[in-house]
Amino acid sequence: MSTQAIHSEHIESETGKLGMWIFLFTELFLFGGLFLVYAVFRAKYSNDFHTAAAELDTFIGTLNTVFLLISSMTVAMSITAVQKNQKNLAIFLITITVILAGLFMLNKYFEWSHKFEYKIYPGSEVLKNLPQGELLFFGLYYMMTGLHALHVLIGMILLTINIFKIRKGTVSQSHYLHLENSGLYWHLVDLIWIFLFPLLYLIT
Amino acid sequence: MKNEETHISSYTSHAVVLIVLLILTFISVAATSWHFGAFTVAVALLIASIKVATVIFNFMHVKHESLFIKAMVGGVFALFAVVIVITFIDYYLR
Numbered sequence: 001m002s003t004q005a006i007h008s009e010h011i012e013s014e015t016g017k018l019g020m021w022i023f024l025f026t027e028l029f030l031f032g033g034l035f036l037v038y039a040v041f042r043a044k045y046s047n048d049f050h051t052a053a054a055e056l057d058t059f060i061g062t063l064n065t066v067f068l069l070i071s072s073m074t075v076a077m078s079i080t081a082v083q084k085n086q087k088n089l090a091i092f093l094i095t096i097t098v099i100l101a102g103l104f105m106l107n108k109y110f111e112w113s114h115k116f117e118y119k120i121y122p123g124s125e126v127l128k129n130l131p132q133g134e135l136l137f138f139g140l141y142y143m144m145t146g147l148h149a150l151h152v153l154i155g156m157i158l159l160t161i162n163i164f165k166i167r168k169g170t171v172s173q174s175h176y177l178h179l180e181n182s183g184l185y186w187h188l189v190d191l192i193w194i195f196l197f198p199l200l201y202l203i204t
Numbered sequence: 205m206k207n208e209e210t211h212i213s214s215y216t217s218h219a220v221v222l223i224v225l226l227i228l229t230f231i232s233v234a235a236t237s238w239h240f241g242a243f244t245v246a247v248a249l250l251i252a253s254i255k256v257a258t259v260i261f262n263f264m265h266v267k268h269e270s271l272f273i274k275a276m277v278g279g280v281f282a283l284f285a286v287v288i289v290i291t292f293i294d295y296y297l298r
Contacts, residue, residue, distance in 0.1 A: 014270070021273060025280045032284055036291050043295065058233065065229050073222040076213065076263040083212045187264045194255045198248035202236040 013177050020181040024188050027151075031192050034144050038199060041136045048133020053200065055120075056141070060111050061201035064104050065193065071100035072190040075159065075183045082166065085173040091166055094159050097186065101156045108149055144196055151189045158182040211268040221262040228255050 042049045074097045081090035112121075115138075119126040122142055127135055162179045165171035171179050232251040236244050261267045266277055
């Protein structure tokens with residue numbers, strides 16, 4: 001590759017990454033708004049939030065945190081693997097990331113269905129009869145974890161696309177912006193969970 | 205954006221970062237289960253902030269990015285902190 005081609009490849013990578021960061025900032029403020037609503041209502045209805053948060057299973061929350069942290073590492077390692085031209089290793093690491101994301105979603109499914117069994121879901125009669133603060137807690141819980149789970153699903157799709165792109169050669173040692181940006185997106189999913197976990201599961 | 209050399213992070217460094225993050229997670233779970241009043245929230249959020257900074261600097265490679273991206277990321281997080289502080293000042297002074 002000529003020096004000029006390397007230079008233009010570098011500029012493309014820099015601008016592409018910059019665009020991704022700007023998008024991530026909008027995501028930060030999307031969840032940030034929800035964090036603020038949570039914080040203000042928590043200050044207003046601290047006793048109700050305490051009672052409602054005690055319903056959540058800390059073990060499941062911790063397990064999901066561990067899944068996401070490991071997946072963040074494997075996706076970061078997959079970039080190293082692509083940079084070192086270790087295609088198979090990169091595909092293996094991304095596959096592990098997608099599997100861990102799947103386990104996260106499976107856990108979420110069990111957690112939500114457990115709540116549904118007790119008729120705790122948005123709009124249910126049980127939830128409507130709870131004190132105002134508890135109602136708000138569960139509303140925010142479903143909204144925040146639901147929106148986060150949607151991001152997990154999108155991340156899984158983006159990472160799976162990368163597996164095909166590496167196989168095809170469109171993501172390679174010299175051109176891996178798509179994988180880098182998908183990785184950045186995946187780390188954002190992890191970052192949001194890092195805050196959601198103590199707010200919903202730990203601070204009771 | 206002057207530096208055109210690509211930094212390749214080692215597998216070991218990523219593994220070390222993961223171990224640090226896992227230790228911080230378990231500290232956070234243990235610390236909040238002791239219940240020391242109002243400090244519990246502060247401790248949990250402080251640990252979460254350290255974890256977030258660790259992920260941003262290492263896994264998201266901000267450590268090796270250009271000064272421009274570093275300044276932008278720092279600036280946006282500072283702006284976010286200002287938004288939170290202003291909201292709470294507004295909330296408590298009503």
